[in-house]
Structures are given as structure tokens and as C-alpha cells.
Amino acid sequence: MAVEKFVSKTLELLQEEREAEIQETRIWQENISLKELQNKGICLLKLQVGSQSTGLYGRTVVVLEPRKHLGFSSLPSNSFGPGDIVGLYDSSGCSAASQICTGIVTRVGQASVSVAFDDLKDGVGFDRDGFYNLLKLANDVTYKRMKHALNALNGYSNGPAGNLINVLFGDTQPSSHSQPNEVEFFNSDLDESQKEAVSFALSQRELAVIHGPPGTGKTTTVVEIILQALKQGQKVLCCAPSNVAVDNLVERLACCKAKVLRLGHPARLLESIQKHSLDAVLAQSDNANIIADIRKDIDKEFMGMRKMPDKGERVNFKREIGELRKELKNREATAIAQILKSADVVLSTNTGACGDGPLKFLPAEHFDWVVIDECAQALESSCWIALLRARKCILAGDYKQLPPTIKSQTAASKGLSLSLMERLIQMYEDSVVRMLTVQYRMNSAIMEWASKEMYGGRLTAHSSVESHLLKDLPGVARVEETCTPLLLIDTAGCGLTEMEVVEEQSKGNQGEVDIVELHIKALTEAGVKAKDIAVIAPYNLQVDLLRQKLSPRHPELEIKSVDGFQGREKEAVVLSLVRSNRKGEVGFLAEDRRINVAVTRARRHIAVVCDTQTVQNHAFLKSLVGHMTEFGEVRTAFEYLQDVVPQNYSRGQKDAKGTSAVAKQKVKDQPASKGKQKKPTGVGPVENTAGPQSHTKSCAASALREQQNISRYAEIREQVENFVKDLSQKDLQFPPSFNSHDRLLVHQISEELGLVHESRGEGSGRSITVSRPETAKPAEEPTQEESQKEETASIPQSEPPCQPSLDLKSLHLELMKREQQRREETSQQKKEQKNVPSAQSQLTKKGKGKNKTKAGACDIAAAAAPEDDFDALISAVMKADGVCSFVKCKASVLTLGQLCTFCNRQYCLSHHIPEVHGCGDKAKSHARMRISKEGVLYAGSGKKDKSVDPNKKAYLQRKLDSKLKDMATQRKPKNKDS
């Protein structure tokens, strides 16, 4: 029989899953430091008590925060969620010995986590200055309940669900009422597909499946179905896998005046619906006073017993307490049964509907219908906990979004991740399904892709949303970013390579973090509220990097993993796909449903930051890139990070000590014209051909691509060179059909040839134009000195017509101040070196004190230190030149060294990137300065567009202000690099 087979197989898989979980926990506890546990998201270290209160019907709620006095404003990314059982430990560790108590998480924010403790042992007070660790505890309650339900399913003989079980296992065909009644809808706004779904659900005898793609009003439909059931006098049990989903339904049903009752620990419920919880209703019932009196009596007896030294007396007390407890239990049972029976709809999580909870006080036949929302996110076993109580079930959800999380790969592949909803659709196809097809969330440009790729092209956008954009929101200015629903920021070829942490699956990408930051800045400066923006990344490491960077400035910005956003929506979504590597590995990203969820959270705007060359190796992502390229606006990362130069540094070299894991992130460095130390030429094709490829086979595709890139580079270079020779041509305009990679090549080539280049236009009309510099110099690489003078001089020259000169002046003053500071530093260093003639070893150790062999642009502007000292210094420093200046690194820099222009020290290939050796901030402020100088943040990489729309004036002004503020922050004394 099908049921038997299903049950035995599922029990086996559950066991496997459970073992995987236990195994994981054991490995963690045995081999992993607390720090690593925290990195895995199941532990939070060194928290402080922010506040403590009594709430939740007598429970103590403690708010735990990171150490604010040390500047930690947000928690590390973690997997804590409301309802999790957690252990609280003193700061010595997370062992049994240091455990203080266990509790339940009630709230998790970016800056705090709240935990409710049921009965705190006497004398547990929280020390305001103490540190506490919080560890998520493994919890096998869920497993036990699912196992129990499966066994009950197997032995099911006579109960309400007999026929339903037959239908769900294909032994009986689903049936419907022969003459469905005309339905009178409570909600007159329902669209046709919603009405059809409601009518269908009412007419089915045993089973109806409601497929609700993102934003199609699944909850609205489920609420209507439940109200209709109530009208027919049915008793409904309504479940969902997560507390959030259940609470959402409670809220909506309560608004419709249904008598709802929510089961579950009140700590796990949203505050607004706690009044519907069993605890709350019980506390207000007639029985409440009696129950409270009994409790008091018990407490009194306890106190009495403690004072009693005599054993015999104690036994008496104990007996009395026992009797009081029995009485209490009986009273409570009666009260609970009464409350349950008088409710129209009882709601709980799937596992909360178990037979050992409050539902045990109800007769087996009490419920008529079971409704399960978010059914595609639930393990089928968990659905059976509730399903055994009903004659009929309605399953709602979207199996094109993320399935339940499963730890054991094998269990998942053997079918544990197959949801009941999917299984039924495989069995009965469309005959039991109604799909909601009008969506009320996304601009149609965002929707189209998901519709085409995931929902058979059946979705349509409701007129209220189909063309809504960020600019339509109150207080939002009309700028490029707020006028486009789709924005692709392509990092291909920009050397913004992913980094990985050894021994962790997780990945990060600092370059993408920087671009996301700039885009968030553009959005917020245009008036989009941070709370309306979501930043989504598929990897925890990237989530952390993004939070570190963005949370201090935008505390209301939500930054989460894809999974954390399921079921949610935001006006704008910024998605960082992270993966950027030569092998074209996409890994974990490759789950189509994950990408579907990420993209379909967005209402008016989605920006995707990614390396299209890497991610296009995956068909589904390729379709996304294709869609965005065709219907949206495409920019290259160059337009954001103007001073990024393509990878000219990586020779596939591995740092001997493995410290380079985070090293190969990006080059963010000098202006276009470089000193002698750096050979920037040939950057176009070199970025892909650098170094011998060791992985030959897997690289056939990428080799082909490289070949194509090289010939493309040659093609464009030839065009540009011809233009340079032909003095009759004023500028060279490339067609808008150029893709971002082509534009990137143009950018590189013109940088190499010292030409000016500029992007104009929007979206598909965007094109790039190359022209000669204003001085009409012959197109050859300018010497460093020349270009520096140019740069310095160009500050006042490039004064944008819309900006008052006052700001430029302050900009300039800023510059001078910073130079002054730098000079002081330098002379400080010189003194040090004079005092210690054999400064060599000290220099390398401290990574400090080397002076300039070439003066930077700003040094000239500031007309600096006396020359003679310089020379002495240089000769002292020359001796140290042999090795990398990075702390402890002994790699030779004689042949492959790179000079950092910010600190003027030589570094090996692993350490020369400013971010890696501690010049990141300087590099950034340098980049900002360039941006400020140009007046417009994304003015292409060439000159600023002179014809500024007067409407943009105020906007630009705001931008400049905030940039100046940035620079002021930069100026504040920072920690020296270690």
C-alpha cells in the first residue's frame, strides 16, 4: 500500500536528516571554536543585557545587544529566528557548566535579540556589565512529532481523515460537489483568478491546491476561503510551517471578525496578535482567577516547604503541592477545551498542531477542514500532523520558491525535500490546482522574467503596479536610478573577484559591496527611504560584509540572505550575486528557486550587481542577465568605481602561507596614468589570459571566451587607433548596441591611450564616445608628472556650473588639510628613522615608515618637505626594498613587486591591493575625491556632462554635500594599519 511505503521511506529519510543534524552539531561542538560557531550563525558571542522586562504573561524578556561601547552596532549575521530554543551562557563558553538557562527567542533585529525565559531559577539576575553567549539549541521535538504523525498515518483506521488519506495517496480520485453553489464573496475586490480559486476550493470534497506565485494575493484568497468555510459552519484548523506565516493569517482573519485562536508559546507570536494566543485568552477567562489562586497556593506551599527542616513535614507539603497541581491541571484542561471549542478558526504552526499540545483536549472529529498555507515550504511529514484531523484540506503555496531547508544532501535527493504540494501536482496535475495569475507587487518589467521562466508566462501585473517606479513614491526625485525598474551593474572584467574563507562554504565580494554601497547612496540621496530597500546576497559572508559597510549609516536598511526574505517585499531590491571567478563556478547560486525568490521581492526596482561572465554559465541566471540587458539599463562597474583597473596583478600566484584567501579582491588604485613600477598596458585581454591556466579541461569554454575577448579587444583597439591617427575626426562614437563588456574595453583602451571617454544616454540608448583630451596632446601615455599636474589643475577647471564655488573651495581646503596631515606623518616617520639607523628590520616588521620614491598628486599640490631629508630617507629605505612591506610577509618584491601609491611601499602580488594592506580607506577617499571633482557620481569615466538639467541642481548639491561629509569623516584620525 502506498501509505506504508511512504511512511517507511520517510521515516528513514527523517532519521537520516536527524543524524546529519546531530552529526553537524557534534562536529561543531567538538572541533569548532565559539568564534566559528558564530560564523556559522548559530551562536552569538559577548552580548550585553540591554533591557529586561516582565511580559508575555509572566515571563521575563531580556534584550541582548552587541557591545555598543566598542562600536558594534549590529549583530553578526545569524540564523536565529523567533521561536528558536536557545541556551544562555556566561562568557566562559557554551558548555553545560556555563549554561545559565534556556529560553525562547521572541524577536531578532539587526541590532538586538530578545529572549523570553519561562521560569528563571531563583536569583538569576542579569549583570548589566557582564557578557553572555547565546547558542541555538538543537531541538528534537519537531522530529518526534513528525515521526509520531507518520506512525499514526500508517496505522490510521477510523478517523475523520480516512478518505482524505486515500485521495492524497492516489487510492481514490479527488471528487467535487456536483452542484457548486453560487458564491457570495466577502471580499468584493477579488480578481477572477482568486474568485475561481475560492469557488474551486469550496466545491472540492477532499482536496484543493492553490498555487500563488509572488504577490498574487495568496493570503487574501486563503482568508476568503476560510471565511466561506465558517459561513458554512465548518470548523477550521489553519496551519503554516512558520510562525510568521501563521501570525499573518491570524491578523488578517481577526480583521474580518473571525473568532481566531492562536496556539503556541506567546514568545513566538507577533506582539500584535498575542491577545489571540491561548495564554492570553486563558488569562482573561472566568477560570483565570481560580487558576491564579491555585498557583498562588502552590507558591505558598513551596515557600513553606523550604523553611521546613524536618523531612516528614516536607513530605506533607509535597503531597499537598501534588494535589494542588492536579487540580490546577484539571481546571486548565476544562478552560482550554472550552476556549478551543468556541473558536471558529484555530491556528498554529504545522508542528504546533500536535496531539500532545492543547488540541488533545478536543475530540478527534472536531475540525472539518485543514488549511495549510506556505505548504511548499513544509516537509510533508509536518503537514500530516494536522491533516490527520480533517476530512478536507486546502493547500496553498508556491513550489517555485524555496523548499524546506534540509541538512542531509542524501535525504534531500532521495525525496525528503519534495513537498506535499509538489507531490500532489505530480500525481494529479492541474485537476486539483488553481493558480492565481494577477500579481499586485512588481512592475511588469520585473515580473515578466519570473513569469516567463517560472510560471509558464501566465502572470499579469495589476494596473495599480504594472508601471510603478521608485520616482512615483512621495519625496523621491526623478533620477536615472529611480526611473528604471531593472538595473544591471556588470562587474565582468573589472577584477572584482570573489573571495572565500577557507573551510567555509561562504563567499564574499568586497568589490560588489562597494558598488552596492554606491547604489544605495544614489537611491537614498534621491529620496528613497532606507527601510524601503532590501539588500540581498546569497552568502552569509557577503551579508556580513554588506552589513559592516552599510548598517552604521543606514540602520533601517534590511540586509539579509535570500532565505530571510522569503514571503516579504520591498520597494527596491539590490541583489549582489557575489560569484566572480575564472572557472565560471556558480555553485550554490544555481538553485533557480533561490534566484526567483530574490528577484520577486522587488516592487519598483531591482538592481543586480554581478559578474555576468561568471554567472552566465548558469542557464537560469543567463536568462535573468538576458532579460535585464534587453529590457533594463546596463552599467559596468567602471561607471561606479572609476579608478578600478582591470586585473593586471594576478598571475595565479598563491601565497605560500595561504593568507591570500582574501587577497585577490580588487585593484582599486591609481589614476589611469601609472608610475614606472606598474605596467598597466594590455589590460583588456590580459585580465583573462594572465598566467598559465592549470585547469585545462574545465576551461575550454572560458578559453574560447578569452579568445573572443582578445579579438574583440583587437577590433576595438584598431578602431580607436585609427581615430587617433585621423585628426579630422573630432570624436568617435560607438553604437548603443555595445554591451557592457564592449564598453569596458573602450574604457580600458582609451585609458591606455590617454583619451577622454564618456557614456551618454540611458538604458538601451546608452552609448560611449571617445575624444581627445582638451589639450589636444598626441595620444601617448602621459608621464606621471604631467598627469599629476593635470589632475591638480583640473580641480578648479572642472567646476560644474551648478555648484557654488564655495563648495569647491572647501573641497580644496579639505585637500590641503589632508596633505598637511600627511606631511606631519611623514616627518614623524623621518624622525623615527633617523633615530634608528638600522631601521630596516623595524620597518618591515611594522610595515611603516617607507617614504615616497615618487610624489603623489597631492604632494605637489601641497608643495612639501625639504628635499635633502628625502634623499637620506630614500637610501635608508632602499635597503628594505627586497621584501614585501606587509606584516610578516617575506615574499620578494624585486621582480614582481607592486608599489602602492597611497603608502608608497612595495608589496608582493598578494598584498599590494590597498584594501589588503590597510590603504583601503585612502584608496576610497581618493576615489571619492575623483568623483567629487567630476561633480557627478556616475558620469561615465570621462568628463562630466556639462549640460546639467537645472532640475538636477538641487539633487547634485545634496550629493556633493554628502560627499564632503564623507571626506570629513575620512579626516578623523583612524587606526594606523597594524
Ligand SMILES: Nc1ncnc2c1ncn2[C@@H]1O[C@H](COP(=O)(O)OP(=O)(O)OP(=O)(O)O)[C@@H](O)[C@H]1O
Ligand atoms: N484582488 C485584489 N485587489 C487588489 N489588491 C489585492 C488583491 N489581492 C491581493 N491584493 C494585494 O496584494 C498584496 C499581497 O496580497 P496578500 O497579502 O494576500 O498576498 P500574500 O499571500 O501575502 O503574498 P504572496 O501572494 O506573495 O504570497 C496585498 O497588498 C493585497 O492588498
Ligand SMILES: [Zn+2]
Ligand atoms: Zn598602501
Ligand SMILES: [Zn+2]
Ligand atoms: Zn606580501
